[in-house]
Amino acid sequence: MLVHNFLHESARRLPEKKALICREQTFTYRELSKRVLNLKAVLLEMGLKKGERVGIYLENSPEAVVSIFATLSAGGCFAIINPTIKARKLRYILQNSSPGFLITTSTQKGVFDEAAEGLKAAPRMLSINEEPFRQIFAGTGGEKSAKNETRIIDNDLAAIIYTSGSTGNPKGVTMTHRNMYSAAASITAYLENVEDDIILNTLPFSFDYGLYQLLMSFKIGGTLILEKGFGYPFQIIELIKKEKVTGLPCVPTILAILLQLENLESQDLTSVRYITNTAAQLPKGYIPRLKAAFPNARIYSMYGLTECKRVSYLPPELIDKKPGSVGIPMPNLECWIEDEEGRELPPGEIGELVVRGASVMQCYWNDPEGTSAILKKGKYPFEKKLYTGDLFRMDDEGCLYFVGRKDDLIKSRGERIAPKEIEDVIYDIPEVLGVRVIGVPHEIFGQAIKAEIVIKNGSELNEKEVKSHCKNHLEDLMVPHLIEFVKELPISESGKIKRKDY
Structure with a gap:
């Protein structure tokens, strides 16, 4: 019931099977297991202690996969950090989790240095572009033996997954090996996953829905096709056909883009045997169109939250x-x-x-x-x-x-977003006197982010400038979709800006 054994047990049973396909790179279970054990040995040699946190500040990549399983194999606890977050949020996560190490790329050094400035105990930055890590991830170095092996049990901490909180600071959801094993086992049971499954994941690992595609695929001995994101829909369709994808995890945003493609029904997508949807309600109008485009797919509408991964699923x-x-x-x-x-x-x-x-x-x-x-x-x-x-x-x-x-969090594109964090950034604009960020209904996103702004008299601040400022200080999913300049905001008796107009 240890999460890292999802990989190592599949490597024992199916050493030469394709485990991971990431763009032009393909890895067998044996090749991944070797890299994981080598990185584990280096982490232990560097002094990683049992239960110590390791931040993984990487996009979806083979390096992120190896870092996750190496951290777990060494007895550590991983924390996936969205690579698009800026220094402000990164600093909070580093303060909150106190990781001993942060695995990232040399291009993120500037953000890391800004975030780590003034921290009492900044983590040691490990760049995947530098030695010995470059050789480990490339698989070109010799085998390394781990010293001081750590005994791990299923009640040990495996991961901290950060999700937005009502204060605007992200909250670290703590999961033991037992928690994550149970979730993966339950989901693979109702999806009826088998080792012949080929799962296409375009969702970020910092989103637990994306992370579990990795964990579940390795648990069953399947093949994971890993993409950085959902970029060009025609390329995704071609990838489905080329690799004979059987599992397609989606959110409504992805499905909306796919269903906008002309002649989708004429494509040979018969390999897909299931489609899952969570993060926001599956629009009813999508269902018959999905059935026409994916004639052999069972469609699962699901609900969950990071604090327990998955709660429910609708039998297809x-x-x-x-x-x-x-x-x-x-x-x-x-x-x-x-x-x-x-x-x-x-x-x-x-x-x-x-x-x-x-x-x-x-x-x-x-x-x-x-x-x-x-x-x-x-x-x-x-x-x-x-x-x-x-x-x-x-x-x-x-x-x-x-x-x-029940609360004021905005649920947009599968993520829970705290309005206060966006408001804090907009308040940094000198011309802004007041701001309220709310969620408004959106067919695809679940909720769209709207910012209502009061500006100084005579100010010429415009929507483009506000969005540009937000893009420079927030990750992409937190940039408001709608900007409205208003004369005043609703104020409560205590002098606070009301979240609702009633």
């Missing part, structure tokens, strides 16, 4: 009958709906979704207050139940329907 045979549902609890997980007094609600009534099971996180790293707000005393003295902060209803057959969010 119900997709036409209940297109608005996100289904039933996944294996090895239980959920129900409560009112504000903690009473379990009957079918049809709306309340907060509550979850218990082996995949529920341990805590928010170094955030006891945030942890206590979401994890409460469970059914047994030794467990906690997770309050999702999402409003749901359940039908008479036990299928779940997402209603809305």
Whole structure:
């Protein structure tokens, strides 16, 4: 039940099988396992301690894959960091997680230096472009033997996955090996994954949905086709046909782009046996078009949150009958709906979704207050139940329907985004007097980010300048889609800007 053994066990069983295809590079399980063990030996030699955090500040790449499994094999805990984040957020993550090492590229040194300035204990930066790491990732060096092997058990910390919090600072979701093994086992069970599966992943590893494509593929001994992102849709279609892709994880944004392609139904996409969708509701109108384009694919509509990975899935045979549902609890997980007094609600009534099971996180790293707000005393003295902060209803057959969010976070393109972080950046513009960032309904993104801005009299600040400023200080997914200049913002009795107009 150790996550790194997903790779090493598949390397033992299927050493010469293709494990990873990344652009022009192809790796067998044996080749990846060798690189992982060599990097593990170097990390231990450099002094990596059991449970110590290793930041992985890389885009989707073979180097990121090797870094994840080497960190785990050495007894460390990995934290994938979105490579597009700027120094402000990187500094917070480094302060919060206190990693001993940060694996990145030499091109990120400037951002790292800015983020690390003033830190009491900055991590040691390890560049994949420099020796000995360049040889390790290229597979050209000799085999290295690890000294001082660390004993690892499934209750040890495996990962910290950062997700936005209501304060604007990201929250570190802590997952043990047992948590991640349980989630991967449950999802591969209902997807009926087999080692013949070829999974195409265009989602970033910093998004848990993307990360688990890697973990699940290696667990079953499948093949993962890894892309940096979803760039050119025609290239993705050609890749599906060329590699005979069987699994296609998506979010509505990706599906919308695919379905805009002319003559999609004329392409031979019969190899795809399943499509998964999460992050936002699958628009009902997409379903018949997906069935026409992917005639052999089972379509899974799912719901989850980083704090427990996945909660539910809609069995594909119900997709036409209940297109608005996100289904039933996944294996090895239980959920129900409560009112504000903690009473379990009957079918049809709306309340907060509550979850218990082996995949529920341990805590928010170094955030006891945030942890206590979401994890409460469970059914047994030794467990906690997770309050999702999402409003749901359940039908008479036990299928779940997402209603809305309890808090102010914006859920756009599968990510939870804190308005305050965007507001802080916009407030840095001298002409800005006030700003409110809200989410507005969007068919594809779930919610689009809208910034309402009050500027100084006589200011000529325009939408293009605001977006340019945001692009320079925020990752791409946090840049507002809509900018509106207003005369005033709604103010509460306490003098705070209201999130809602009522």
